[in-house]
Amino acid sequence: MADRNADLRLENLTKRFGDFVAVDDLSLTVPNGSFFALLGPSGCGKTTTLRMVAGLEDPTDGRVLIGEDDITHLRPYKRPVNTVFQSYALFPHLTIFENVAFGLRRRGVKDYQQKTRDMLELVELGGYGDRKPGQLSGGQQQRVALGRALINEPGVLLLDEPLGALDLKLRRQMQIELKRIQTEIEVTFVHVTHDQEEAMTMADTIAVMNNGVIEQMGAPADLYENPVTTFVANFLGQSNLVRADVIDTAGGDVVVDCHGQKLRLAASRSHAAGRSAWLGVRPEKVFVAASEAEDHTGVNVLTGGRVTDVSFVGVSTQYLVATPWGQELMVFEQNTGRRPAFRNGDEVDLMWAPEHTFLLDADQDAHAGLMTPEDIE
Numbered sequence: 337m338a339d340r341n342a343d344l345r346l347e348n349l350t351k352r353f354g355d356f357v358a359v360d361d362l363s364l365t366v367p368n369g370s371f372f373a374l375l376g377p378s379g380c381g382k383t384t385t386l387r388m389v390a391g392l393e394d395p396t397d398g399r400v401l402i403g404e405d406d407i408t409h410l411r412p413y414k415r416p417v418n419t420v421f422q423s424y425a426l427f428p429h430l431t432i433f434e435n436v437a438f439g440l441r442r443r444g445v446k447d448y449q450q451k452t453r454d455m456l457e458l459v460e461l462g463g464y465g466d467r468k469p470g471q472l473s474g475g476q477q478q479r480v481a482l483g484r485a486l487i488n489e490p491g492v493l494l495l496d497e498p499l500g501a502l503d504l505k506l507r508r509q510m511q512i513e514l515k516r517i518q519t520e521i522e523v524t525f526v527h528v529t530h531d532q533e534e535a536m537t538m539a540d541t542i543a544v545m546n547n548g549v550i551e552q553m554g555a556p557a558d559l560y561e562n563p564v565t566t567f568v569a570n571f572l573g574q575s576n577l578v579r580a581d582v583i584d585t586a587g588g589d590v591v592v593d594c595h596g597q598k599l600r601l602a603a604s605r606s607h608a609a610g611r612s613a614w615l616g617v618r619p620e621k622v623f624v625a626a627s628e629a630e631d632h633t634g635v636n637v638l639t640g641g642r643v644t645d646v647s648f649v650g651v652s653t654q655y656l657v658a659t660p661w662g663q664e665l666m667v668f669e670q671n672t673g674r675r676p677a678f679r680n681g682d683e684v685d686l687m688w689a690p691e692h693t694f695l696l697d698a699d700q701d702a703h704a705g706l707m708t709p710e711d712i713e
Contacts, residue, residue: 342403343368344389344492344524349398351384358384360548362398366492366541369522371515373535376545377571382528385545386494389526390419402491416491422500424481426469432456433465436483451487458517459483475506479513486521495527499534511537532572536560544568546705560618564607566696569616570705576622576665577702578638580615580695582608590695595661599636601693612698619666621692624655627683636693638686641665643678653677657686 344366351359359381366372374382387393389400391412400408407415426435436455440448456462459479469477478498485493495514499507515538518525529535535542536556543553544567552559552568563569566577580599584591590606592599594615601615608614617636627639644664645656648671655667655678665686678684 341368341491342405344526345399345401345403346385346389347399347401349385349388349400350396351381351388351393352396357548359388359395362548362550364543364550364553366524366526368491368524370540371518371525371527371538373527373529373539373542374545375529375532375535375542375572377530380545381548382545383496386419386496386526386528389492390417390494391415392419417494418485418488418490418492419494419496420478420481420485420498422497424469424477424501426477426480426484428469430468431465432461432467432469432472432480435469435480436487438484439488455483455487458486458520460513473506474502475510478502478510482514482517486517486523490523492524492526495525497529498527499529499531507531507534508537514538536572542572544571546571561692562605562694563616564696565704566614566700566702567705569694569696570703572705574619574666575616576619577614577616577696578659578663578665579698580613582606582611582613582695589690592695594638595659597638599638599693600690601636601695602691605691605693606695608695608697610698614696614698614700614702616694616696617688617692619654620652620668620670621688622665622667623687624657624667624669624678625685625687626678627685632685632687634690635687636690638665641684641686643680643682643684646677646680648677657684 346362346364349359349362362385374385376382384393388395391410395408399406402416433452437448437452440451456465459482461479499510502510511534539556542556542559544551546567551565559568560572569575578594580592580594582590583593588603589600590603592615599615638659640660641657643655644658647654652668652670656664657667658664
């Protein structure tokens with residue numbers, strides 16, 4: 337039996353369906369006790385990867401290991417792994433207590449009653465044991481499914497879009513609850529989702545997948561603040577990407593020419609190999625200023641903008657600003673009440689700190705990673 341208290345490792349994992357490569361030579365390590373997210377659009381290979389870890393899909397090539405134990409060809413029930421699906425898959429004729437206790441009773445565990453009561457308390461359903469699944473809300477049913485999986489003490493818990501059937505408010509509540517439970521029991525969670533906010537809210541580490549490979553992997557803040565590809569820049573939040581030419585790489589900074597205006601960034605945030613690049617900045621990092629009205633010292637500035645759209649969304653105001661070369665850039669500004677909002681047609685400058693700038697290869701598609709309705713089905 338594989339060690340339940342060990343890292344999950346995927347080595348050169350590949351899955352082909354005929355000529356289609358769903359997962360392409362994937363290697364990664366999920367540290368024991370961590371909350372790990374596989375994030376990407378529909379068809380990127382994340383669910384296929386999860387199914388290979390669960391034993392529900394056989395790899396074409398590569399290995400799945402827990403610690404040093406190769407579980408690639410073990411039957412699903414022999415793996416120290418349990419899966420929670422979006423559909424819950426509860427037994428409607430059994431009570432909540434019986435649903436959670438099912439795995440223990442099947443294995444002949446004698447003290448299953450106390451273990452089941454403890455698990456119901458952990459998932460905050462202590463008073464619901466006598467009810468049937470049909471009497472619970474969607475969020476409560478998801479807690480039952482979670483408890484039923486965790487009571488088997490898996491080394492790795494796999495979560496396949498577990499919150500996808502919940503409404504927005506419930507989804508946010510369950511994000512907090514899942515993270516609380518994972519932190520409390522220190523079981524490795526591997527969470528598959530297309531929801532960027534969900535991944536960033538819960539995961540210690542995110543692997544952003546696209547076309548069967550990992551585009552970038554790291555802590556949520558690192559991926560968001562310093563993306564290395566246009567796909568990650570667009571898929572994980574929103575980005576302004578503007579064509580620029582690198583003109584100086586001496587010292588610790590990189591200087592670029594952006595449509596005749598010089599901008600600066602740290603060399604550690606430059607991921608462009610050639611002279612031509614995409615300069616990127618997140619919309620919430622940009623400050624709108626009345627044209628020629630602010631001190632530009634120490635900041636990056638694009639002058640000559642014109643406001644083309646103003647959208648009030650409560651906590652923030654979202655602007656579209658047309659540049660002199662015709663591109664519209666996004667700005668998300670917090671509604672602090674510090675000054676009146678700008679209006680359509682106002683002449684403005686756009687400013688942001690050099691440390692919020694990143695640079696990407698110009699041979700990448702600037703639209704890669706932008707979400708469409710098909711991506712989230």
